[in-house]
Amino acid sequence: MKTAAKAISRDQGLPRRAILIAFSLLLVIGAVFFSQTVLAEEEYPNQSAEEQAKGREFIEVTSKRAFDVLKQKDVLSQAELEDQMRVILTDSFAIDYIGKLVLGRHRKQATKEELKTYFDLFPDFLIKVYASRLTKLDTTEIEIERVIPHGKKDMFVRSKVDGENNETFDVDWRIRPFKDKGYQIIDVKIEGISMARTQRDDFTSRVSESKMAGLNQYMQNIIDGTEEAEPLEIEKADKPENDDTEDS
Structure with a gap:
């Protein structure tokens, strides 16, 4: 039971x-x-109309400053052009962040002394290279087309740049907000070619060939003017809509 x-x-x-x-x-x-x-x-901040308007205005002001300088390249010397571009780049580009980005994994392989030298040289190197490359663009007008949110913080500000001989180039400005400076440019794509990615590939190749010491010496040579950076080859071609330059 x-x-x-x-x-x-x-x-x-x-x-x-x-x-x-x-x-x-x-x-x-x-x-x-x-x-x-x-x-x-x-809704992440970069998806709001207000923030996108701020990003658009930032690029409108920055690009106007840059292209106003470029329009004087037949009047100013290369040194004068670079001096004026230096001010714009220092104001508007996240130089320290870009320095970390383009060095990538090689930071872990470098000594403290090599890293200190690298980060001391990088601002002058970046200004020298970007100023040189941007001053070689034949540009007359720029038109901002739209703002595209990317990830949680970034935005691509897409623009069309009218050049000589009726050529038109797509220029995308990747921007990110920083607490101390507001929006800053972390990359520029010209016809789909990322300047940050191009620089990272170049640095990777140089570190593989001559270690960090060789890369630092190359940067010093560019700053001193004893060597010229590789030109940015721009071709009108089909390109992917998205190209992640970074992993963060």
């Missing part, structure tokens, strides 16, 4: 246990659904 009573008790407990399990599953499913709904509805 006791055995039968226990069996009946177990049988009565099964529905109760099943109900508890089903209820627990419903709670879990509900929590997952709620969290996904909240995430779906969450």
